[in-house]
Each structure stands twice: as structure tokens, then as C-alpha cells.
Amino acid sequence: MGAACKNAIRVRKTLVESRVLDSVKADLRDPQIIAEVEKPVRRALAARPSKPDASKKRAAQLEKEIANLADAIVGGLLKASLAL
Numbered sequence: 001m002g003a004a005c006k007n008a009i010r011v012r013k014t015l016v017e018s019r020v021l022d023s024v025k026a027d028l029r030d031p032q033i034i035a036e037v038e039k040p041v042r043r044a045l046a047a048r049p050s051k052p053d054a055s056k057k058r059a060a061q062l063e064k065e066i067a068n069l070a071d072a073i074v075g076g077l078l079k080a081s082l083a084l
Contacts, residue, residue, distance in 0.1 A: 027033050
């Protein structure tokens with residue numbers, strides 16, 4: 001692996017990691033930074049379509065299909081391996 005720069009200063013990797021992580025942790029605790037991150041997240045959450053009825057309808061359809069497959073397997077009309 002080549003040198004990142006031409007000076008002869010050497011710093012332990014653990015020291016660099018520690019300093020960088022300390023800085024990141026401090027930023028993550030900063031209320032202004034938290035607020036800046038929250039803005040786009042809240043916009044994205046508000047913009048997503050809410051269709052709880054459609055989800056419930058789809059869940060009901062899937063449950064019906066599962067029940068039909070289970071009945072077919074029990075009735076011998078379908079092998080379990082083919083249902084999967």
C-alpha cells in the first residue's frame with residue numbers, strides 16, 4: 001500500500017480512528033445536526049402514500065390463497081413440494 005502523502009509523519013491507526021469517531025459521535029449528539037437530518041426524513045415519511053386498506057386487502061387475499069393451498073394439500077389434490 002502506498003503512502004497517502006509525502007511527509008514522514010506516522011500516526012497509529014487506532015489513534016486516527018478514535019479521533020474521527022469521537023468527532024462523529026459529538027456531531028451525532030448535536031441538536032442542530034439532528035434537526036437537519038430529521039427534516040428530509042420527516043418529509044419522506046409525510047410524502048409516502050398511506051394505503052392501510054390496500055395492505056389489509058392484500059393480506060386477506062394472501063391468507064385466502066394460503067388456506068386454499070393448504071386445503072388442496074390436505075385433500076391430496078396438490079403435493080406440498082409443488083405448492084412451494
